[in-house]
Amino acid sequence: MAVTQTTEPDSVLAKALKEGLIAGALALGLFCLVVGFRTEQNIRNELILTHRWGLLTIFVLGAAILRFVITYTAPLRAERKKIKRAVAVAKEPSAFRRSFPKIGLGLLLLYPLLVILILSAYQGSMMGGLQASLKYVDNFGIQILIYVMLAWGLNIVVGLAGLLDLGYVAFYAVGAYSYALLSTHFGFSFWLLLPMAGIFAATWGVILGFPVLRLRGDYLAIVTLAFGEIIRLILINWTAVTKGTFGISGIAKATLFGIPFTPGPTGFAALLGLPNSGVYYKIFLYYLILGLALLTAWVTIRLRRMPIGRAWEALREDEIACRSLGINTTTTKLTAFATGAMFGGFAGSFFAARQGFVSPESFVFLESAIILAMVVLGGMGSLVGIAIAAAVMIGGTELLRELEFLKLIFGPDFTPELYRMLLFGLAMIVVMVWKPRGFAGSREPSAFLHERKMISGEFTKEGHG
């Protein structure tokens, strides 16, 4: 007895040490060239090789220690899991989970006010709070909500209809440039251009959709990818209209039904007798994009209950069965494409109004990939899951900018934003390992007769029994 008791922890420790060393060696091999060395151009335009041994050491140590801790605590965690499994037999979705959408919505509605209140209290003055809240409302609030809206729009195409679209950002670009061009050339107002941008994008969705929708799966993905690139290249090269990489600047801002957010006497602040500040416009934009995102969600929820939404979901599962049930698969796909594109167009016109500047750089493939990642990570088709994925991914990148203290560890020229892709990759691996169907990976049936009974996606076989 005594022998086993002493050897057991020892062997675990030995194993953990070994695995830690292996992980360290692997990390050394992987990062040696990528992180350890770096090429720089000196004043004479020569490439010189510099090295970053310190950073490399941190990476290697990090990997080794992490692996060591994971292996060392594995038996402990397994024990705990066993106990937990014995206790929790069957768990209904908790009250928190069920009411999460409502709580989240309430928080979103109150978010700017909460931020201002908290920061005012912190800074000791209302004005200081307003000024400081700018960053949180803009960088976190608006930025995240734009992506939530884009991901919800793409969700109609990918999550519901099951059409893999790798060029979604093209519709975002169409919306943004429609707004930018029509507003600078003709002076149309935001409220006229918002629906127009949506219609333009939807039209492009149909134009693209018509020839490609007979393609399936991978082929469709490649063609949509090419479409996204074509739109971007047109924006770069059609300089007479789009000004190329230079971009279009000085785009008119959105107004509150005609009331501009300018410092002048007819401006919003002056009319309400408030002190001048850029914050009101940001708060207005926040609620605007929140409204647009909620519109997307509402339309998605409504459509899912209607025959067309049903047809989208059925299409994702079995196209041949759909056709023999009398569903016109071509128009069904086209409507999915056009609806998704329309919301992309709305988001694009909002983007143009918010930035006041558009250039092709904002519409690269990476954007499509990020939006698609949100849909996949969130659990295809689940609005809440997608919103969480968007908040984590975009909020995470914004947070990275805030992590100034990392410079103390990694040295002064460490720029955390550059590790954004590393984080995306990590997030994807983590979610796919623990939740292969995304955060919220069970499709909520949209029709019930008797009591609600959830059967998680994990139990659902793919394919046809």
Place this chain on the structure above:
Amino acid sequence: MSENKALLRIENVETYYGNIRALSGVTVHANPGEIVTLIGANGAGKSTLMMTIFGMPRARTGRIIFDGKDITQMPTHEIARLRIAQSPEGRRIFPRMTVQENLQMGASLDNLQHFDEDSRMVFDLFPRLKERINQRGGTLSGGEQQMLAIGRALMARPRLLLLDEPSLGLAPLIIKHIFEAIKALNKNTGLTVFLVEQNAFGALKLADRGYVMVNGIVTMSGSSADLLADPEVRAAYLEGGRH
């Protein structure tokens, strides 16, 4: 038996997969209110004929006429809207949708107008489906999926029901149940049924008439009783089988 009043008439149809001919010169018909069966060995072309009626794949030559209308070149979804329903090979139910939603998909042509009434009829036929109404299609057992595929086809209020091997992989008791259900539907509502089967004995017992297909060619046809008594049919499809 006059062929002019036939509900479905397939004339001289040839279907190809690429360059390979799967059906040659197939002529088959079904009169209103009849149960017609098509039997044949694996790879004979039975499923191909059934799918050709729906235009997936299309017949390269010949004509398919339903209720006096030439549907040979009609888009598949429009063919379905003429109230031809099928329970296809491999069932093809929607795995992530519940039983209820699958049935609703079947009734979508009518915008669910008769959903309650028709689903009650399906549940009377297959009480098992009612017990599992909120279960996802993909998690049903094979037999339950078959019931769902047939039920979904019935929800479309078909005038012609095409069934591709409804007995595939099912227990004898359930096969019996499904065949009885088909018979009852045919008797009570005058539904015309076109039944593709491997289980030749059961199919011929159930049907009024039958066709035998070999390598994409219809080699024999006649009343079920005649086919059942035919020595060639007995040798090829019945002896050694379930007799």
